[in-house]
Amino acid sequence: MVQSAVRTPLPAQRLAGVASSPVRDLLALVxxxxxxxxxxxxxxxxxxxxxxxxxxxxxxxGSADGRRHLQYAPTEGNPALRALVAARMTARGLSTAAADLLVTTGSQQGLTLIAAALLDPGSVVAVEEPTYLAALQCFQLAGCRIVTVPSDDAGLERALREHQPKLLYLVPNFANPTGRTLTAGRRAGIAALTAAHGVWVVEDDPYGELRYRGEPVPALASQPGAEEHVLHLGSFSKIAAPGLRLGWVRTPPALRPALTVAKQAADLHTSTIDQAAAAAWLAHTDLDAHLANLRDAYAQRRDAMMAAMPETAPAGSTWTDPDGGMFTWLRLPGPVDTASLLPAALAGDVAFVPGAPFYAGRPDHATLRLSFTTHTPGEITEGMRRLGPVLRTPAC
Ligand SMILES: Cc1ncc(COP(=O)(O)O)c(C=O)c1O
Structure with missing residues (x-):
């Protein structure tokens, strides 16, 4: 065999600082x-x-123009789907026209397209701490510098002045990973401050329809002054099924051409047949009844996890009590690294996600995320029974 001294080039530099998602890696293990x-x-x-x-x-x-739904299609998305999504958003209090929407391949692609359209290597992106892991990956891949912002108006104003970010990324409803929701007052404050400082805002809202108690809080994008600088992301993943890979971006007009070009370069358009089927599903399903069913089931699962928490978490722990969504965020007392507890959990046939990867800055290793939507209340109770002894292992 002839040996060649020529090496193939290495992967792109931009991947160097981006770790594989521990959540996705864990999915294989569990x-x-x-x-x-x-x-x-x-x-x-x-x-x-x-x-x-x-x-x-x-x-x-099966329709007369069934073949059309297997053809290439416009980049912006299926017109019927955009109209149906716009009508639903408007009914929920965020006035939206079909033309404001770009259909994406999951809301995750919305993040990628926004990064491609708005951010240069070295651009500063501000995030809450902790925040959605795959958003961090997306901004890291774009070569951005990520800074964290405090959770009050005065702290936010200081951070905006000091770091001058180009974009602020937020999950205002039932955040991933914490389950926390921003109050109406905070949303108004954020909309006004970011407008005054000329900062784009991404309001990522895959969980907004999954509220189990309390009243909906108006979207950040619906606050006065938000029209020009707040992008809003939505998704079919949690209201229909994530395998559809369907989401959308509601964008101010100024950014529409750049996002459309980024989408063309990414995948020309989102699956024609999946969009058409989603439009048909929305048109023929009682979505409110379907969501009521989901909320009812998930509320019981949330309650089962919250009921088991005092017995499961060691004394001195703190946890969030989410009004909706899929997650609670737990912090153990003492100098513990939850990643070191994971092997014992897996050996005991229960799994959680250690909290550190959700931090852009200095991680709090004593944190972990628990999702309560996948299993029945009975299974949750059993899973928490298995988890208790693992979490109560004394820190070494
Ligand atoms: C905050 C947040 N944004 C975006 C996504 C991606 O959702 P999608 O399936 O629509 O791509 C998720 C998925 O878990 C999420 O938690």
């Missing part, structure tokens, strides 16, 4: 039927509207 996993943010598959979705695909493929 894929055993005996494991009760609180790790992945997985919706409950038994609550997917399988019959409704199958009927929607049948309807579009």
């Amino acid at each position: 894929d055993r039927p005996e494991v009760i996993s609180f790790a992945g943010g997985l919706p409950a598959p038994e609550l997917f509207d399988l019959d409704g979705l199958r009927a929607a695909f049948d309807r579009v493929l």
Whole structure:
């Protein structure tokens, strides 16, 4: 065999600082039927509207213009789907026209497209601490410098003045990973401060429809003065099914052309047939009834996890009590690194996600995220029973 001294080039430099997602890596480890996993943010598959979705695909493929739904299509997205999503957003209090929306391949692609359209290597992006892991990956891949902002108006104003970020990324409803929700007052303050400092805002809202108690809080994008600088991301992943990979960006007009070019370069357009089926599903499903069903089931799962928490978490722990969404965020007392507890948890057939990767800055290793949507209340109670002895292992 002839040996060549020529090496193929290394992967791009921009990947150097971007770690693989521990959540996605964990999904492979917990894929055993005996494991009760609180790790992945997985919706409950038994609550997917399988019959409704199958009927929607049948309807579009069986229609007279079924072949059109297998053809290339406009980059901005299926007009019927955009109109239906816009109507729902408007009904929920965020006035939206179909033309304001770009359909994306999951809301995750919305983040990628925003990064491509707005951010240069070295651009400063501000985030809450902790925040959604794959948003951090996305901004790191774009070569951005990530800074964290305090959770009060005075702290935010200081951070905006000091770091002059180009973009602020927030998950205002039932955040991933903390489950926390920003109050109406905070949203108004953020909209006004970012407008005054000329900062783009991304309001990432995959969980907003999953509220189990209390009143909905108006979207950041609906605050006075938000029209020109707040982008809003939505998703079918938690209200229909994540495997559809369908989401959307509501964008101010100034950014529409740049986002459309970024989308063209990424994938030309989102799957034609999936968009058409989603439009048919929305048009023929009682979405409010479907969501009421989801909320009812998830509220019981949330309650089961909260009820088990005092017995499960060691004395001195703190945890969030989310009004909606999929997650609670737990902090153990003492100098513990929750990553070191994971092998024992997996050996005991239960899983969680250690908190450190959700931090852009200095991580709090004593934190962890638990998701309560994937399993039934009975399974959650059993999973928490398995988790208790692991979390109560004394720190070494
Ligand atoms: C805050 C946040 N944004 C975006 C996403 C990505 O969702 P999608 O499935 O729509 O790409 C998730 C998924 O868990 C999320 O938690």
